[in-house]
Amino acid sequence: MAKIELKGITKIYDGNVLAVERSNVTIEDREFCVFVGPSGCGKSTTLRMIAGLEDITGGQLLIDGEVMNDVPPRDRNIAMVFQDYALYPHMTVYDNMAYGLKIRKIDKEEIDRRVREASKILDLDTYLDRKPKALSGGQRQRVAVGRAIVRSPKVFLFDEPLSNLDAKLRVQMRAEISALHSRLQATMIYVTHDQIEAMTMGTKIVVMSEKRIQQIGAPLYLYNHPINKFVAGFIGTPPMNFFKVKIEANGDKVVANEGTFKLVPTENQQKHLKAYVGKEVWFGIRPEDLIYQDAPAAENNISVKVTNKEPLGAETHVFVQIQNTKVVAKCHPSVNPKLGDTVNFVPRIDKCKFFDFDTEINICEPEIEKTW
Ligand SMILES: Nc1ncnc2c1ncn2[C@@H]1O[C@H](COP(=O)(O)OP(=O)(O)O)[C@@H](O)[C@H]1O
Ligand SMILES: [Mg+2]
Structure with a gap:
């Protein structure tokens, strides 16, 4: 024992x-x-x-x-x-x-x-x-x-x-x-x-x-x-991507405005983000949750230029620039854009995280059990 x-x-x-x-x-x-x-x-x-x-x-x-x-x-x-x-x-x-x-x-x-x-x-x-x-x-x-x-x-x-x-x-x-x-x-x-x-x-x-x-x-x-x-x-590889978004009111809903695109949070995320209207927060998305689109999607579309790509055989990492940050998406190996091409992604929004800009706490999951 x-x-x-x-x-x-x-x-x-x-x-x-x-x-x-x-x-x-x-x-x-x-x-x-x-x-x-x-x-x-x-x-x-x-x-x-x-x-x-x-x-x-x-x-x-x-x-x-x-x-x-x-x-x-x-x-x-x-x-x-x-x-x-x-x-x-x-x-x-x-x-x-x-x-x-x-x-x-x-x-x-x-x-x-x-x-x-x-x-x-x-x-x-x-x-x-x-x-x-x-x-x-x-x-x-x-x-x-x-x-x-x-x-x-x-x-x-x-x-x-x-x-x-x-x-x-x-x-x-x-x-x-x-x-x-x-x-x-x-x-x-x-x-x-x-x-x-x-x-x-x-x-x-x-x-x-x-x-x-x-x-x-x-x-x-x-x-x-x-x-x-x-x-x-820290957990996950390649690491989660982060960029800033501003939470804005849109009727009785909120949207996360990046500047060049807007994302609509899920019902549950909306509930927690209402308190942040008018504020900037960190938006977090994992490379595996950024889904490549053959054509621009009607909602939550992120349209960006390719800055780099790494074909690894089983998957290809496609790099783009959002704000000052290099953002990476894990894509199917058949995805093969040229550098400088404009490509489209839709994030799996339910997997995305929002973090308070100052405390860096996960805003939408206050139920995470703190046992320490
Ligand atoms: N013998 C020591 N005397 C003074 N400071 C120490 C000593 N050992 C470690 N530290 C300091 O304590 C902190 C934690 O170190 P450590 O436990 O070795 O970290 P880790 O193993 O995570 O790399 C560091 O800032 C380190 O510089
Ligand atoms: Mg050590």
């Missing part, structure tokens, strides 16, 4: 560097939880506080209901895997995995049993006599994971463990770590700046920015219901 609760956790380094501000999140027993956010947002600090490698400035850390703030790292039963996993170069794979257990004075037979079991799980059993320099990058990363597994911890913490690997290997290791989670049935917290890693691995994603948790949720929930412009732009 290992349920982890962060209650108002704050970290201030050296008395004045705020690194994490009042984090509230519960990670259930056996959950795979991913913390994701740009560099410097406080992910590693959060993980290091959970591991006990960093003092907690404010708030409480609970594991299975017990306050852990002052419990030393070795008594927390947590293992951490870092990006820079630094294996001992002069030791074999076997000794690298066994080392942590030896210094804990675990008996030899037990160490042997655990190292052999972990190496089987990780497909390293035929490499036990090798030194790290005779391994591939992926194998070295597996040894680092092996060092954590042999300790049979209640909780695994991963801090960007795949950042040093090439793209193909990252995809493979991503699947291996997910499989490991199902196999070990342990609580895992995984930190990454890569939203694709977060989306593909996590059952719960914690999105951080600027030292604070922005939103917590399942991958597709965050994709469909981002609480603010930051989350909307």
Whole structure:
């Protein structure tokens, strides 16, 4: 059992560097939880506080209901895997995995049993006599994971463990770590700046920015219901497009006026946008929700010039300019306009988001549950 609760956790380094501000999140027993956010947002600090490698400035850390703030790292039963996993170069794979257990004075037979079991799980059993320099990058990363597994911890913490690997290997290791989670049935917290890693691995994603948790949720929930412009732009690839629109009254309805085109929000969006008549808001649309038209549509048509295109085989990304922003649409590969051509799109308006210009809050979905 290992349920982890962060209650108002704050970290201030050296008395004045705020690194994490009042984090509230519960990670259930056996959950795979991913913390994701740009560099410097406080992910590693959060993980290091959970591991006990960093003092907690404010708030409480609970594991299975017990306050852990002052419990030393070795008594927390947590293992951490870092990006820079630094294996001992002069030791074999076997000794690298066994080392942590030896210094804990675990008996030899037990160490042997655990190292052999972990190496089987990780497909390293035929490499036990090798030194790290005779391994591939992926194998070295597996040894680092092996060092954590042999300790049979209640909780695994991963801090960007795949950042040093090439793209193909990252995809493979991503699947291996997910499989490991199902196999070990342990609580895992995984930190990454890569939203694709977060989306593909996590059952719960914690999105951080600027030292604070922005939103917590399942991958597709965050994709469909981002609480603010930051989350909307961070989750999804290519990212959501944003441009400004002015909300204007039109009888008892409102329209979103971009200047060169007008969009009619859905009934539900209308309800929330009425309060914004006369104001500018951010309009957000994902590349996959901007639908290419063979001919201009009667309503909600966006007519724009093509500035660039990227044929990727399975789809083509068509770039246009709206205001000062490059806007991208994911199109069928048969869509093949020339640069400078005028093309037409209709947005899937029910998927579009409107964000308050100042607070950047998602205006039309106030029901998004805030649990942090
Ligand atoms: N040991 C430290 N001393 C002072 N400031 C630190 C220290 N470690 C991290 N920070 C600062 O805390 C903030 C969060 O850092 P970190 O948790 O490493 O972010 P992330 O892992 O998301 O990239 C950053 O502004 C960083 O400069
Ligand atoms: Mg970090």
